[in-house]
Amino acid sequence: MRAYHLPAKGAEPLLTDLPRPTPGPGEIRVRIAACGLNFADLLMIKGAYQDTPEPPFTLGMEVAGTVDALGPGTDGPAPGTRIAVFGGQGGLADYGCFPAARAVPLPDAMSFADAAAFQVAYGTSHVALDHKARLQPGETLLVLGAAGGVGLTAVEIGKQMGARVIACARGADKLAVAQEAGADHLIDAATQDIRDVCRALGGVDVVYDPVGGDQFTAALRACNPEARILTIGFASGDVPQIPANHLLVKNITVMGLYWGGYLKFRPEVVTQSMATLFDWYAAGRLRPHVSHLLPLEQAAEALDLLRLRKSTGKVVVTLT
Numbered sequence: 001m002r003a004y005h006l007p008a009k010g011a012e013p014l015l016t017d018l019p020r021p022t023p024g025p026g027e028i029r030v031r032i033a034a035c036g037l038n039f040a041d042l043l044m045i046k047g048a049y050q051d052t053p054e055p056p057f058t059l060g061m062e063v064a065g066t067v068d069a070l071g072p073g074t075d076g077p078a079p080g081t082r083i084a085v086f087g088g089q090g091g092l093a094d095y096g097c098f099p100a101a102r103a104v105p106l107p108d109a110m111s112f113a114d115a116a117a118f119q120v121a122y123g124t125s126h127v128a129l130d131h132k133a134r135l136q137p138g139e140t141l142l143v144l145g146a147a148g149g150v151g152l153t154a155v156e157i158g159k160q161m162g163a164r165v166i167a168c169a170r171g172a173d174k175l176a177v178a179q180e181a182g183a184d185h186l187i188d189a190a191t192q193d194i195r196d197v198c199r200a201l202g203g204v205d206v207v208y209d210p211v212g213g214d215q216f217t218a219a220l221r222a223c224n225p226e227a228r229i230l231t232i233g234f235a236s237g238d239v240p241q242i243p244a245n246h247l248l249v250k251n252i253t254v255m256g257l258y259w260g261g262y263l264k265f266r267p268e269v270v271t272q273s274m275a276t277l278f279d280w281y282a283a284g285r286l287r288p289h290v291s292h293l294l295p296l297e298q299a300a301e302a303l304d305l306l307r308l309r310k311s312t313g314k315v316v317v318t319l320t
Ligand SMILES: NC(=O)c1ccc[n+]([C@@H]2O[C@H](COP(=O)([O-])OP(=O)(O)OC[C@H]3O[C@@H](n4cnc5c(N)ncnc54)[C@H](OP(=O)(O)O)[C@@H]3O)[C@@H](O)[C@H]2O)c1
Pocket: 037, 038, 039, 040, 120, 121, 124, 145, 146, 147, 148, 149, 150, 151, 168, 169, 170, 171, 174, 189, 210, 211, 231, 232, 233, 234, 235, 236, 237, 257, 258, 259, 260, 306, 307, 309, 311, 313
């Protein structure tokens, strides 16, 4: 089978031919139809992601496809079931083996592309805004990187939860995508001062930050008393250093949020969140935005779209 594989630490990934894997106990084998790309794939190639497997391994963290075989002692989902599953690796291949317990059966109307784009992005934003920050109706939510994979879902979910949403992204095209997802106010990160615009709008109660660096600092300065800042990621490459005295004076809380961590230490948080998100999807309340769909042969180009900040929402690689 074809697989987009990282052969060794520091090596370039390459499309290669590997034997079809055999599912182990508690696993399903999936005939993969689509794999959603994540910023973490770029970090894994550099060995800079917190959960990078030991190479060699196949890239691709989340997939959608059809169950093809069950491992020993695995009682479902039955072969033929359309599912989405987060494996953390192994998704950019024709077949992959993943934990059966994490497989989510898909509604008939959900395309494989939507399903492959769904779990990490919506799951992260929903657990962050609901379980962690307890975002309340009428609060003001500032979303940084608001046209990116996770950022765009934070805009949509923030609106679903009744917040007023300020979306920050770079350039008119990306801001138009955030507005389409429901943002009430827009900030162009390339030309506008995040702190000044937010202050003029009355300050912010919750910050969703997948970017870090200078944008984190500006957002901190735009916070109202008792604001919550969700640290989601560092797409800028700059991990913020936080002056704790600023937190004290304004009664601000900074919260780290790692969705993959919940899968390990409290999987029920993810399961409950996913059930809500699939209900919202079925009710037409969420509309996954996939800016690019590319075949596996173009996996390198697909990753470049993320690396060069050319995508909006998600990039999905198709395998059939
Ligand atoms: N904590 C978690 O559980 C979790 C889950 C998923 C992702 N993440 C993290 O969240 C971050 C974003 O992930 P994503 O999948 O949404 O990525 P993405 O689709 O590439 O979006 C990242 C956004 O960050 C902005 N950005 C600002 N400075 C950047 C820079 N120097 N390089 C690249 N992008 C920059 C870009 O927006 P503009 O061009 O508009 O500035 C881009 O749209 C990553 O750090 C990722 O690891 C964390």
